[in-house]
Amino acid sequence: MAGEVQNAIIRVRDISVQFGSTKVLDGLNLDVKRGEILGFVGPSGAGKSVLTRTIIGLVPKVSGRIEVFGIDLDAASSSERRAVERRWGILFQQGALFSSLTVRQNIQFPVREYLNVTQRLLDEITFAKLGMVGLRPEVADRFPSELSGGMIKRVALARALALDPELVFLDEPTSGLDPIGAGDFDELVRTLQRTLGLTVFMVTHDLDSLYTACDRIAVLGNGKIIAAGSMADMQASQHPWLRAYFHGKRARAVMG
């Protein structure tokens, strides 16, 4: 991992996470720069989701230090933490929509909690967000159990974006989408990053997403970041897993 990165929105230092006696993350360092889209890859089971969940505070760490927006999350008071949480949005792998609320209520839930706005504006913003993630207004009154997998992802993204966060965590956003839908999704993330100045932390296995959407790629292996840099750096790397990943049959197909 390269040294200090200026203007880092997420700064992870030396964190270790352990489940029982298995060390999942072992002294990991990572910086995410403001305004970039960081693609985060690694073998299945390497701990990509664990790192995401550690940063957002769902998994306790054994040691290390995590700063988000320059605030040390361990030292932060509960009101500071809430302020940080209001500034990030999270798209969980399975969507994690509230099953007893409609799509409309799901998207409005965080807005209603944090902002004092009228129902009219809430509805208008909901439809704007639905439009942004490429859903028709008719889905607004459906329940999550009545949606397809791709629609759930989109609604979950709309909910993650409901408060116009500065930072979004996307956990495998394009898995389970058809290639056209996945391409649209990448384009959407790009557009949002440009228009809203969003920083995106994206765990993904989708080579297309890595090529088209990501500014920088970080690779997780053996509990550490084994490489971080641009796509060109990744392709030039001699690390065996990286070579297999970026020069494999599927990668060649994507690169044409």
Added chain:
Amino acid sequence: MNVDPTLERMARGNGLALCATGTWTARFAGELEQMVSDAERLRGSRPNISIDVSQVSRLDTFGAWLIERLRRSLTQGEAEPRIAGLSADYSSLVDEVRRVKAMPAADTATVTITGMLEQVGRTMAGIGGTIVGLIDMLGGVLAASARVMTHPRSLRLTSTVHHLEQVCWRAVPIVVLITFLIGCIISQQGIFHFRKFGADIFVVDMLGVLVLREIGVLLVAIMVAGRSGSAYTAELGSMKMREEIDALRTMGFDPIEVLILPRMLALIIALPILAFLGAMAALYGGGLVAWLYGGVEPEAFLLRLRDAISIDHFTVGIIKAPVMAAVIGIVACVEGLAVQGSAESLGQHTTSSVVKGIFFVIVMDGVFAIFFASIGM
């Protein structure tokens, strides 16, 4: 970095410019909405209105939408207000919200007489549906047990034993404790009131009959409905939500045979055992209180118990137990399979599993009371 947003009115040429400044983001959504609503009243007051956003330092979806809303409400016929000074960074965001169409309002349910009547009708039809569902499940379980009887190897023994541990072995401490306490209370109350007539010793008759015939089994059945019936509904319901039951079906397994039969079997074995243990604990508790509080010596208690109680009382109690277990199990499984996609539905069906389970247990108890009375047991 965050500057309070403003929307100022300035005369410009022959028209009016609305100059937006500051941070137009979600953080200030409340204030922004207020300012925009005020500005919307300018509609029609002047022919030439433009919106100047060159001084806006930050813009997000909320701000962009409110500017778009302002533009829409100030539009008169073909004369659409111009948005000036939009930086290249934000123009795509404004274009994005421009595509938002007028939206359907949320459905609001109004309470009407017909609506209420309809609800009553649906509830009544639902009761019929419940009974049909129970009979359907009973049939399914009987058919599955017939299949298992002809092919005994297809019985899921491991699963049955696992559920037996859950509903029987692990329930013993709480069942014994509660029935022990109930025995103590019955005995104490009996002695307290019977003493007025000098009939202390008849507390043994009352305790024996009540515990062995009714309280023992009924109380244990109610506890099992709350403890294991709810667990069955929640287990099956969450499996239904995650499509695990559909997965079983597509692999050629019958969910009734794989999931429900072992659970039913475990419950039918467990309830008589628990009812027996419960009855013993209640008699023990009652005897203890009779001795310590009523001064009835243990020998006298046992002698009296032997005279007062025939084996019929015990048989009546134990015969009821497996039937009640079957009722609890069937209700729990029907409710489990009726769970829909949401967490709320899981909660509703778990509640109704316990409520209906207890209701049917008490109804069954009444039916049994009539039956045993008429055959003279």
